[in-house]
Amino acid sequence: MSALPSSPLVSVEEYLAGEAVAEQKHEYVGGMIYMMAGGRNRHHRIATNAVATLHAGLRGQRCAAFNSDTKVRVRSTPKTRFYYPDAMVVCEPNPEDDVFQDQPVVIVEVLSESTRRVDEGEKRDAYLTIPSLRVLLLVEPERPRVSVDRRGSDGGFERSWREGEDAVVALPELGSELPLRELYAA
Template sequence: MKPLPQTRMSVDEYLAWSEANPGRYELVQGEVYAMTPERVLHAEVKAAAYVALRRSIRAAALPCRAMPDGMTVRIDTRTAYEPDALVYCGPRRDPNSVEVPNPIIVVEVSSPSTRRTDASEKLAGYFQVPSIHHYMMIDPDRRMVIHHHRVGNEVETAFLQEGTLVLDPPGLELPIAFLFEEP
């Protein structure tokens, strides 16, 4: 395994570096961080979230796409995250792209090691991106969704364990139970 770069880099430099260095990474204030291995529960909930979003997009017949983890979201010139799932609307992205510049929904599945970062740095970071209207933090241990959503210039938060989450824009209805279905 190659060591992580010791110099700070821009998102553009990071994207070029990451294509030549297989693995899971994020860039935070110019520094590359390797992502930790996942528990089975984390991976199952992450897969369920992607499938649930995709199913809801199809049910609503929206011109949007759900993407699994692996896509980069640029926060600013020196920070880029790789959410566990996301949704963007509009034309299909270039098939060779590794970045989604205009997501409307981002999802992070929390784990004991990421819970604090997901609820602080990533919460603040994701809402710096003007296109992002919804940030869902899914807690697989508590079977809970913490839904942060943009309302004008404010961000409101709801805690859900059941029912249906309405994600508007873009106009999705997402049953909470779908987020915890076994693949």
């Protein structure tokens, strides 16, 4: 993600109004606007599989899966931020007319070479400050490997990895799971 040249700080309201008519998606970090890089087909396939698998596991529950067209607002850092995660699950959604969510329980980001540094650094750090977040998944695009940040009973996050086609990310928070075989299916 790269900042628009010579951009003055923009208010949240100005960002949301501009984003409503923008042809490309932009993320917002404390008044700065960053154009999002386009993803490759593999990235989109994995992200779509994540949304579909999460959605299927949520049937009959009050939670809902959202795709990368829905922003998440992060207000728990010093700077308000809006990101477009590849997938997320929300159990206490914002009003239907809103264009973002505030209380994700699960967030999925599919990594790419152009966004890896930001996704694994600044964005991960920001996501982990969201009070409602229970699980953050960072998905490798080239091989079946997922980083799992899970909130423990002490409120802190513990990191682990699931690797290989037969691996499964258990999601007891949702009464569900995310098999890597389904995540990486062609």
